[in-house]
Amino acid sequence: MASPETLKHTSYPGPSMIILEQLLLPASPALMPEGKQSLSLKVERGETLWVTGPAESGKTTLLDHIALRRRSLGGAMTIMNYDAGPRIRKRTCRLLQQRISYVDAVPIFMERLTLADNIALPLELNHFHKTDIQRETESILRWFGLGAHAQSYPATLSQTIRLKAACARALVTQPSIILVDEPALTLCPDLRDQLLTTIQSLVTNGAAALLATQVPPPPDTPLAGRVITLPWQPDPPSGDDMPSFHAGSPLSPPSPEDRGFFS
Numbered sequence: 001m002a003s004p005e006t007l008k009h010t011s012y013p014g015p016s017m018i019i020l021e022q023l024l025l026p027a028s029p030a031l032m033p034e035g036k037q038s039l040s041l042k043v044e045r046g047e048t049l050w051v052t053g054p055a056e057s058g059k060t061t062l063l064d065h066i067a068l069r070r071r072s073l074g075g076a077m078t079i080m081n082y083d084a085g086p087r088i089r090k091r092t093c094r095l096l097q098q099r100i101s102y103v104d105a106v107p108i109f110m111e112r113l114t115l116a117d118n119i120a121l122p123l124e125l126n127h128f129h130k131t132d133i134q135r136e137t138e139s140i141l142r143w144f145g146l147g148a149h150a151q152s153y154p155a156t157l158s159q160t161i162r163l164k165a166a167c168a169r170a171l172v173t174q175p176s177i178i179l180v181d182e183p184a185l186t187l188c189p190d191l192r193d194q195l196l197t198t199i200q201s202l203v204t205n206g207a208a209a210l211l212a213t214q215v216p217p218p219p220d221t222p223l224a225g226r227v228i229t230l231p232w233q234p235d236p237p238s239g240d241d242m243p244s245f246h247a248g249s250p251l252s253p254p255s256p257e258d259r260g261f262f263s
């Protein structure tokens with residue numbers, strides 16, 4: 001099989017998947033006097049970070065920045081050892097986005113494609129071989145119990161099924177960074193538990209996950225991790241003023257060549 005054009009883990013040997021240095025994010029003026037906050041943090045390989053906070057505290061905006069969907073208002077961002085700030089090259093941005101998956105609040109589908117074809121799309125964009133695409137797509141459809149909807153069109157499906165499909169599409173490539181916004185974590189308890197269990201396996205293999213919710217995760221969550229609260233109120237500096245969250249060893253992130261994960 002031709003090797004897909006992707007970022008191999010050897011190109012980012014350090015343990016940090018994400019480094020934010022005084023990244024300027026908006027927040028409701030009702031929460032932050034100037035309507036903005038400055039966030040510095042590191043997220044390591046094999047780490048889960050729960051991003052909590054009230055409505056309009058900047059959770060979605062933070063995920064959008066890490067997904068490289070928004071230009072930052074200021075500060076610096078490094079993703080997998082690449083400068084992901086305003087001067088990021090188009091090619092680097094495209095390659096990083098192939099390793100970042102985002103289950104956003106209102107997932108958008110190609111409405112003229114079936115659910116199965118929508119889920120296969122990230123594999124096609126990563127130039128996987130046809131037989132691999134078929135096998136991986138069928139596996140993840142089964143994994144998320146979406147087999148009966150495989151040939152349906154997204155517009156004909158309920159919101160829960162669309163969110164399930166968005167989760168399948170986000171995870172089919174076994175990404176290095178997984179971002180999940182609130183609805184997939186709150187709409188349906190069964191979906192939430194299955195999603196968190198699946199992400200836990202990817203995190204154990206070295207991925208990093210950021211999950212946004214208004215309320216902190218319950219103690220019995222299948223995906224334990226560090227919790228931060230927005231809007232960000234940094235502690236007074238004490239030597240190293242950047243909080244560094246070390247959880248787990250610097251494992252290699254899962255590679256797209258690892259087969260059968262969802263079988």
Ligand SMILES: Nc1ncnc2c1ncn2[C@@H]1O[C@H](COP(=O)(O)OP(=O)(O)OP(=O)(O)O)[C@@H](O)[C@H]1O
Nearest residue numbers: 026027028029054055056057058059060061062214
């Ligand atoms: N493009 C933008 N330009 C300026 N301000 C923005 C932009 N997008 C969002 N905001 C503001 O940033 C603040 C944070 O919004 P965000 O959607 O990140 O909040 P949230 O914590 O995800 O909220 P919720 O829990 O309600 O989803 C809000 O006050 C919003 O109005």
